[in-house]
Amino acid sequence: MHDIRLIRDDPAAFDAALARRGFAAAAAEVLALDERRRVAATKAQDRLARRNEASKAIGAAMGRGDQDAAGALKAEVAAIKAELPALEEEERAAGAAQDNLLAQLPNLPAADVPLGQDEASNVETARWGELPAFAFQPAEHADFGPALGLDFETGARLAGARFTFLRGQMARLQRALTQFMLDVQTGEHGYQECAVPLLVREDAMFGTGQLPKFAEDSFATTDGRWLIPTSEVSLTNSVREQIIDLPAPLRLTALTPCFRSEAGSAGRDTRGYIRQHQFDKVELVSICRPEDASAEHAHMVRSAQNILERLGLPYRTMLLCAGDMGFGARKTFDLEVWLPGQAAYREISSISWCGDFQARRMNARYRDENGKPAFVHTLNGSGLAVGRTLVAVLENYQQADGSVIVPEALLPWTGGLHLLEPVR
Structure with a gap:
């Protein structure tokens, strides 16, 4: 398996090494899936943080007798709860697709390995x-x-x-x-x-x-x-x-x-x-x-x-x-x-x-x-x-x-x- 950080750092070098093995460029597809996974993960983390923040705010609103604010916060928490499974599934699916793609790619040749296809x-x-x-x-x-x-x-x-x-x-x-x-x-x-x-x-x-x-x-x-x-x-x-x-x-x-x-x-x-x-x-x-x-x-x-x-x-x-x-x-x-x-x-x-x-x-x-x-x-x-x-x-x-x-x-x-x- 490949180190995704190396692909992020130098996608052109990764594709050049694959070409030496006779494989088509793959860095763009790998990085697109990586970005999709990271965006979904960030959104999920942000929504979780907001859910926790809103949940705490409900207690404070109830404590000061602000039923309207408490109700709005409860509705927001429920909406976030409903939203999270889709974000988590998007993160999982993008990660699985990325892993599957990486699993199909061969190891990269060392610098002193001769060029050639057979x-x-x-x-x-x-x-x-x-x-x-x-x-x-x-x-x-x-x-x-x-x-x-x-x-x-x-x-x-x-x-x-x-x-x-x-x-x-x-x-x-x-x-x-x-x-x-x-x-x-x-x-x-x-x-x-x-x-x-x-x-x-x-x-x-x-x-x-x-x-x-x-x-x-x-x-x-x-x-x-x-x-x-x-x-x-x-x-x-x-x-x-x-x-x-x-x-x-x-x-x-x-x-x-x-x-x-x-x-x-x-x-x-x-x-x-x-x-x-x-x-x-x-x-x-x-x-x-x-x-x-x-x-x-x-x-x-x-x-x-x-x-x-x-x-x-x-x-x-x-x-x-x-x-x-x-x-x-x-x-x-x-x-x-x-x-x-x-x-x-x-x-x-x-x-x-x-x-x-x-x-x-x-x-x-x-x-x-x-x-x-x-x-x-x-x-x-x-x-x-x-x-x-x-x-x-x-x-x-x-x-x-x-x-x-x-x-x-x-x-x-x-x-x-x-x-x-x-x-x-």
Whole structure:
């Protein structure tokens, strides 16, 4: 949510920032609703003050025996009482319309975010690792994965398209990846492991920006709850409607299933294990003071990069342009892992600094150096998306006979499994 005071102070700058995101100017409409609400509120306050003044005057008039004056004052009080509901409704309606409009507008990009409207304008800031050389034509995971336990047919038979059933050694490899990621993030990078609800209320989804704009991208239950699209929702909302002590960044992580309807993504990555309706992810969330946000963003990026480097997976780091960032982000770095089967880099983690955008929606605050409540800054990212990491391991470590070498970093978690072999 946006700070209305900033829009009042510089509406042109607000509209210019929206334009960088590819959104039409909105300041005039926001401020018109704001003025309508403030006028109604002022009128209501004035009428209430006059009602209280007139009510007191009635007693004085009665005390001096002035029945005519008392009667006129009573009539005035009754008229004001009848007038107030309409003024209060006008204030409420204007405020609700303003809030609804603001809730549809994305976060404003940071000053150093590149211009552009799509991924073509993203900027590569770093690259790590040597691309693997194969003595054979590397295959996509969807072609050789089924022989290793990546069972697309059973998943589709049970739940429909974009669900997958993992068997045996493949399930073991995925479990090893999740344990490895969690242990590194908690043991080395300072994140506190959490076990969180997978079903949340509507206000939690609103708090992190999934609602109202992206309702069609998520799954709702019949009792008004929502399946989380990422544990960012549960972790970030853990500080909602609170004033917390924040001497240092609060770093949280959780491994959860994530559920996404992927509305509007027909035809994109429908083959294989990259884009699923249900997938596992190790989420990273940080709650911090504004002055700590830049350093915390860098820490979060390194926390995700470290996982890829330990697994020996080549990747590049991309600074997203304004038009390609997520709705709640002020600044985002994507990590893109190399997939030999596609001969392309593909996103495996998106790490965003949201400023106070989510905090305002959640009313999450801390006490600043003067002891006054102020909004926290929130950050979130993947450390990593487990399914996509599994795909990257399969494609980068594939062998000519269809087997896959297990990365050395995972061996403490695989129970002796060092090679995935096809089951003929």
